[in-house]
Amino acid sequence: MGRYIVRRLLIAIPVFFGITLLSFLIMNMAPGNPVDMLINPNTPKEMLELKKELLGLNDPLHVQYLKWLGGFLQGELGYSFSSFAPVSQLIGERIGPTLLLASASLLLGILIAIPAGIISAVHQNSRLDYMMTALSFLGTSIPPFFLGLGLIYVMGIELGWLPTGGMTTLGGTGGIGDIILHMILPVTVLGVTIAGKKVRYVRASMLDVLQQDYLRTARAKGLSEFMVTNKHALRNALIPIITVVGAEIPLLLGGSIIMEQVFQWPGIGQLTMEAILSRDYPTLMGLNLIAACIVLSMNLVTDILYATVDPRITYS
Structure with a gap:
């Protein structure tokens, strides 16, 4: 193992750097310019x-990418073009709330x-099966933003x-209880969406296993x-x-x-x-960096869990 x-x-190393290269090229191919967003059009x-020269935007794309890559290899993600704060600091301030929201929802x-x-x-x-299936389709079919707005109107306004919205009450102490209270609506929306999609997978996987001979033997024992x-x-x-x-x-x-836009949750989503x-x-390159690390690490963790759950699976 x-x-x-x-x-x-x-x-994963060459895959990771390939992702950063593609992300950099796609971002620079998109219409618009950072300077146009920073300065009044009458300037x-x-x-x-x-301003473009100071930000390095006049350099060829390969030079810009190599500068960014050199900074990354030295442990620096650069500075934001809009707030001029270190990108690592911006991401560090926002990633905690997002991980909290995502883990609770999952x-x-x-x-x-x-x-x-x-x-x-x-x-x-059975009727119970039909009810569970109908609820799973309902959870999958309702757009999360629509469900979120509906819950805000009913549970929050009416x-x-x-x-x-928000993560804490303005002017409040911001304790754990206050954070949990603010998490209920967004976690409910994301949790229902995830459950709606996963119920059918669990059902199909269990139906396949329940027909196996070794389960008949276990019942006979x-x-x-x-x-x-x-x-x-x-x-x-579980596989x-x-x-x-x-x-x-x-x-x-x-x-x-x-969801972070709907509920004004101060996480990676709003920063993105x-x-x-x-x-x-x-900042976008730093966020893509985080996303690439998460995808690659989750693929590895999934493979390791395969062997943990099923001893018949081995990796040589």
């Missing part, structure tokens, strides 16, 4: 050119999806039970149905579930961009939108 992990990490052309989605999928599979073609389903069947059904959950994490971070609107190339 150790040699396999080292080999995967070595393969003399000479001043615009001077946990809620899994806690809903796995029991619901198991119940649906065990009671195949009933006044929950805050409608006198094991309870609870042990047969939740210990023997579930563990062997495809791990795959879809591992793929969900990068998508969840991408989807949090919309601000960087896109201001054509802040260094």
